[in-house]
Amino acid sequence: MTALRVSGVALAGLLLSSVVAFAGPKVVNGPGADPQCFKPWTEKTKYLQWDKKPGPYRIAVVNGFVGNTWRIQMIKTAKAYSEQPGVKENIKDFKVVSTGTDVAAQLGAIEDFINQGYDAIITLAVSPEGFDRVIRLADKNNVVIVPFDNILDTDKVMQVNEDQKEMGRMSAKWLLDKMGKKEGKVLEVRGLPGNSVDRDRHLGFREVMEAPGNKFQIVEVVGNWDDGTAQKATADAIAVHGHFDGVFTQGGSTGSVRAMMDAKHPFVPMAGEGENGYRKLIAQHTKDGLQGLSYGQSAGLVAIATKAAISALQGNPMPQLISIPIPVATSDTLKDGVNYWSNLTDNFFTPNDFPPCGVTITATEIMAKDEKNTQ
C-alpha cells in the first residue's frame, strides 16, 4: 500500500511538472486593450496575455447545436463579420462547423483544429464542463480558445458573454419605473428550465423586484424562450389572474404580446428579448400605450468573440471574462430599419450593434450571407 502511495505521489509530481511545462497565456495586470469594448466582468477579473503571433490568422468557429433561428443567424453573422473591411485583413482562413449536441464531437472538432494549426477557436460550449483536455492542448500549442454565449466553468480561457443577471435587473428597473408603483401583480415568463441563462435572468429580476419596500405578487410561468410556448403560458396566466401591472418575458416575447392582445388585456409595461417581432409590436402599439423594453442576447456576440480572439493573438492583454454591453431598445428609441426591421421576419434577432466595439453588422448584411458563402 505504501509503495502504491509513493508511486501515486511520484505520478502526481510527474503530471504537475508536465502541466508547468505547458505554455499558454500569462496572467498579467490590466488594463487590457480596447477597455470600452472588452470590459472585464468584475474588478477582480484577471487579465490574460498570449504571445504575439504574426497575422493573418486562421480562425475556426465550432458551434454545437444548430437548428434554431438564433444559431443560424449567429453563423451568418460570423461569416459576415469575417468579411468586413478591417477584419478580413487579419483572417487567412475562417471555418465554421456545427457538431450537434455531442460533447465528444465538439471536443474532437476543437482538437482537430488545434492539430491543423489554427490560431484561434471560437466555440459555443455544449457543456460547461469537460474541456480540460482541449484547453491543455490549446495552451501547449498557443491556440486561443474563446467560448461565448454558452461559456465554460473555468477561468483558464478567455470568454465572452453578456451579463444575464443585469438583463433581469434592467428589466425589473424598467417595469418599476413605468408602473410607477411599489405593489401589484407582475407576470414573469421564464426560459428553458435548468439553463444557467434562465437562472441568472430570473435571479437578477427578482433581486430588484423583491428589494425591500416593494410588495409585488410575481406570477411565474415557463415559456421556454419560444414564441408558441410563451404565448400559451401568458394566455393561461391572464385567464387565471385577470390582470397584470407589468410583464417580464425572458424570450418568446412576441408570443407574450400576442397573448395579451388576444385576451384584450390592456397594454402594460413590458420587458423582453430582442426578437424583431416583439420590437415590431412595440413600435406598432406605442401609441396605444404599450411601453416596452427589449434587451438582447445578440447573435452578434460571435463577432465580438472573433474580435477578441484577434486582439489576443496580436499580443494584447485581455480580460479573462469579457462583459459585453447589453444592446437595449425601448419604445422611445425604436426606429424602423435601425434597430428593428418591419420587412424582416419576426424571429430575426435584432440587436447586432456594438458601438463601443466598433462592430456594426446590418441586418441586410447578415441576411445576404446565404449558405453558399464560404470564403
Added chain:
Amino acid sequence: MSDQVLPADAAPAAPRSGRRRGGDWLLVLRQNGSLLFAIALFALLYLGYHLAHPRGFTTQVLVQNANEAFTLAMVAMAQTIPVLLGGLDLSVGAVMTMVNCIASHLVIGSPGQIALGILACLASGALAGFVNGCVVVYGRIPPIIATLATAAIAIGVALLLRPTPGGKLDEDLNWAMTNSVADFAETFGLADGGKAPWLAPVAWLPVPVVLLVLVVVLVWLPFRRTVTGRTIYAIGSSESAAYMSGLPLNRAKIAAFTLAGFFAGVGGLFLAIQTSSGNADLPQAGAYTLNSIASVVIGGTSLVGGSGGPVGSIFGTLVLRVISFGFRVFDIPPLLQPLFEGLVLLAAVSLGAARALRVRNTLDLFR
C-alpha cells in the same frame, strides 16, 4: 450469418476439398458484404481526410479521431445486440449518460478506489441492461417500448446524480486513456516509461483503439461462440424456429440486453474519463441513441435481426464520424453541412442495401 447459429459440431464432418474451401471463402465474403462495404467506405473517406489534413497520418490526428469516435462506437455496439434479436434499444444513450454521471462521482481517489469505481460503472451499465432484458422477457413488452421507459428512468437517475454538469475524474487516467499507448505507458510508468523496444510497434496506437479491440476480442467474440450468443442470431432469423430447436430464448434475450448495457456503460465511462466530468445531458443522450441506430445500419446489421454484428457497427460509427471530420478540412458551407451529411449517409445506407435488389431469392440474403 445464419451458419453461426449452428453449433460448431453440427457442421458436416466430411473432409473438405480445395474447391469447397474456395467456396467457403466466397461465401464468407458474400455474407460479410455489408461489413466490407462499410470498411471500404470508411477507408476511402478516411484516406481523403488524412491527405487533406495538414498533419495527416500522425498519431496526433489518430488520437483525436479515436477519442471522438470511441463512445459512439461503444454505444453502437450496444445497439447492435438488441437489433440482432430484431428489436431496438432506445435506452443505450440514456444508459451511457447514466454511467457517465456515476463515473463522475466514483472514478477518483486512490488506485484501489479508482478500480472499484470503474467496476461499479461497468456493473451499473450491465445492471441497467439486465433490467431491460427482464422487462422485455418477463414483462412481455416489445423492446422499443420497454427501453423507451427504462431510458427515462436512466436519465432520471443521471439527473439525480448530476443536476448540473460537474464532477472530477482522475487526471492521470484522463490523460492516459485519451492519448497514445506510449503516453499511457509513460503516465503509469510502464514499459520503461513507454520507451521499451517491445512496445514500439504499438506505441503509436491511440488507447481508445486498443480498448475497442480488447472489448471485441475479449468480450464479444467469445460471447458469440457460446450457445447463448448463437441463440441471439437464431432469434433474429426466426424466433419460432429457434424455439422449436430448443434454444434458450429467454436467457439469450436477457444476455443480449445485459451485454448492450455493459457496452453502453463502457462508452459512458470513457466519456466521463475523456471529459473529466459528468453531464446528465438529455439531448446528448438522444443524439447518441439515434446515431447508434445509424451506425448499426451503415455497419450492415439487418434491422429485422439475425445478420450482422457489432464489428460492422464500429465501422458504421467510423463512417458517420469521418463525414464530419471532412467538414473540418474541406470547405463546405456551414449551413449545408447537415444536408451533405444526410446525403452521404443516405448513399451509404442505400448502397449497403443494394444487394437486396440483386438477389434472385430473398432467402439468399441469409445464406
